[in-house]
Amino acid sequence: MSHRKIILVEPKYYTQFPPVGLLKFSTYHKQKGDSVQYVKGFVELDYEPDLIYVTSLFTWTWRPVWDVIRQYKTKYPASKIILGGIYASVMPDHAKYSGADVIIQGICDKVENMPLDYSLVPKWDGSILFTSRGCGRKCGFCAVPRIEGKICKTRESIKDYVVDAHSRIILFDNNFLLNPHKDKIFAELREYDKYVDFNQGIDARLITEDIAIKISELKLDSTIRIAYDAKKDRDAVYNAIENLHQAGISKRSIFVYTLFNYTDTPADFFDRTRDILNWGAVCYPMRYEPLRAITKNSYVSPNWTIDEIEAIQAARRVIGYGGAFPAYTGLVDKITNAFGFADAFELRELKQK
Numbered sequence: 001m002s003h004r005k006i007i008l009v010e011p012k013y014y015t016q017f018p019p020v021g022l023l024k025f026s027t028y029h030k031q032k033g034d035s036v037q038y039v040k041g042f043v044e045l046d047y048e049p050d051l052i053y054v055t056s057l058f059t060w061t062w063r064p065v066w067d068v069i070r071q072y073k074t075k076y077p078a079s080k081i082i083l084g085g086i087y088a089s090v091m092p093d094h095a096k097y098s099g100a101d102v103i104i105q106g107i108c109d110k111v112e113n114m115p116l117d118y119s120l121v122p123k124w125d126g127s128i129l130f131t132s133r134g135c136g137r138k139c140g141f142c143a144v145p146r147i148e149g150k151i152c153k154t155r156e157s158i159k160d161y162v163v164d165a166h167s168r169i170i171l172f173d174n175n176f177l178l179n180p181h182k183d184k185i186f187a188e189l190r191e192y193d194k195y196v197d198f199n200q201g202i203d204a205r206l207i208t209e210d211i212a213i214k215i216s217e218l219k220l221d222s223t224i225r226i227a228y229d230a231k232k233d234r235d236a237v238y239n240a241i242e243n244l245h246q247a248g249i250s251k252r253s254i255f256v257y258t259l260f261n262y263t264d265t266p267a268d269f270f271d272r273t274r275d276i277l278n279w280g281a282v283c284y285p286m287r288y289e290p291l292r293a294i295t296k297n298s299y300v301s302p303n304w305t306i307d308e309i310e311a312i313q314a315a316r317r318v319i320g321y322g323g324a325f326p327a328y329t330g331l332v333d334k335i336t337n338a339f340g341f342a343d344a345f346e347l348r349e350l351k352q353k
Contacts, residue, residue, distance in 0.1 A: 004034045004050040007079075008120070009072070011054065011064040012041040018121040019055045020128055020172070021084055021108070026117035028110065038120040042071040049079045054100065056085030060289070060296040062094065069099045084108065089147045091292055106147050107133060115161055126168035126197075129161040131185050135175040137203075139229065141262050143291050144174045156181040158188055168195045168221050177206040186214045195221035201257065202226055204233065204240035212243035223282070224249060227257040228272050230264070241279050251280035252326060260312065262288040265303045266341040269312075273325065273344070277332045283325040285312050311345040318347050 006029045008022040026036045029051075037045075041064075052072050056065045069081055084104035088095045092103050112133075118124060132155065134148040162169055169192060176182065176198060189196050196218045204226040207215075215224065224244060228237045237256065245251050256276045260269040269285075276283040287309065290299050300306050316323045325331055338344035 004029070004032075005047055006034050006036045007045070007049040007052045007072075008036060008038040009052060009054045009068055010038070010040045011056070011061070011068045013057055013061040013064050015057055017128065017170075018116075018118075018124050019085075020116060021111070022053060022055050023116035023118065023120060024108075024111040024114040025053050026120055027114040030117065036117075036120075042068050042075075044075070048076055052076070052079050052081045054081060054083045054085075056083060056087035056095070058289075058296075059087050059091055059094075059291070060293050062087050062091070062098075062294060065095075066098045073099045086143065086147065090143050091294075094292075094294070106149075107153070112153065118163060118166075125166055126170045127162045127166045127194075128170045128172055129158055130172050131155045131158060131176060131181070132173050132179040136178050137175065141229075141259065141288055141291075146291070148174065154179045154181055156184060158185055162192060162194075166194065168197060170197045170199050170221075172199055174200050175203050175206075176200075177203050177211060183214075186218075189218055193219065195219045197221040198225065200225075204228070205236040207240035207243055209243050209246070212240075212247040212249070215244065216247035216249050220249075220253070223253050223255045225255045225257060225284075227259070227286075228276060229257075229259040229262075231268060231271065234272075234275060238275070238279060241281050245280075252282060254281040255284045255324065256281050257284050257286045259286050259288055261299070261301045261304050261309055263301070263303070266308045270335075270338070270341040270344050274335050274338075277325060277327045277335050280327045282327065284323065285316060285325070287312075308341065311342075314347060315345045
């Protein structure tokens with residue numbers, strides 16, 4: 001059997017993480033004796049590849065995906081091009097016009113359990129892994145149910161996926177706390193004594209006192225991220241913040257993603273922002289994008305106006321920090337004493353402490 005030549009292509013869009021799926025395919029093909037090359041964007045090759053894998057990110061980054069597929073298809077017409085990733089999974093009907101020969105939707109079972117080939121990204125310092133796929137929630141604004149389905153494919157151990165040389169462990173689970181084996185994995189995380197990042201956030205509704213203690217026992221690499229998407233979650237979010245704080249985690253290390261421009265109203269968003277700041281945590285506004293958006297930041301909910309959305313974006317730049325609203329005194333006072341949304345996000349100088 002002749003060995004095949006494989007090209008793994010990451011389109012030219014911004015992302016801070018290496019392409020997980022492509023690194024799994026690298027391991028898969030190397031185990032079969034194939035040669036593998038990882039590139040960003042279009043690269044002239046001195047050979048005709050047998051297979052070209054192209055990954056994709058958010059739906060609104062479809063143009064660089066189409067561009068790179070067109071370039072490879074034009075230069076190497078005999079090569080088979082396979083497209084996967086988020087955009088391909090959420091909008092396969094759109095992606096089929098990209099020029100790719102095959103569209104992979106959702107999780108690819110044949111490579112799901114493969115370790116990532118970090119030799120392709122030698123400067124990267126972090127073991128990225130999933131201990132579960134999917135989520136038990138069915139939030140209408142989230143693409144996870146379409147891509148991964150309900151909670152499934154849980155792992156009992158992370159030991160086959162952590163690289164000794166890495167200083168960090170980055171969990172990409174969409175709802176880590178729904179994994180029935182989480183207690184064992186918490187124990188393994190403590191044993192590794194590496195920095196831990198729950199990158200996709202943690203479900204506030206599941207952060208009990210016991211879970212908060214387990215989280216606090218880890219070397220946390222970054223902030224703890226939870227979400228306050230709707231007012232019905234108010235008690236759960238408050239309890240999660242208090243449980244984490246009582247376990248020894250600073251409230252200013254708790255980032256609360258705060259959805260807006262969905263089915264909520266500006267008044268609703270104002271109430272949730274005020275809650276978060278009065279609880280001492282950090283409010284991080286998250287503008288809703290439709291699951292099939294092909295242009296970023298173009299959607300305006302019927303409950304919102306573009307001026308109201310821009311008021312939040314301006315406030316994030318002027319009185320926020322890093323796009324977030326920290327609970328410093330001036331901002332807490334401003335939001336707490338505001339008469340409503342318009343007054344809260346009117347820009348004026350704040351006293352910081």
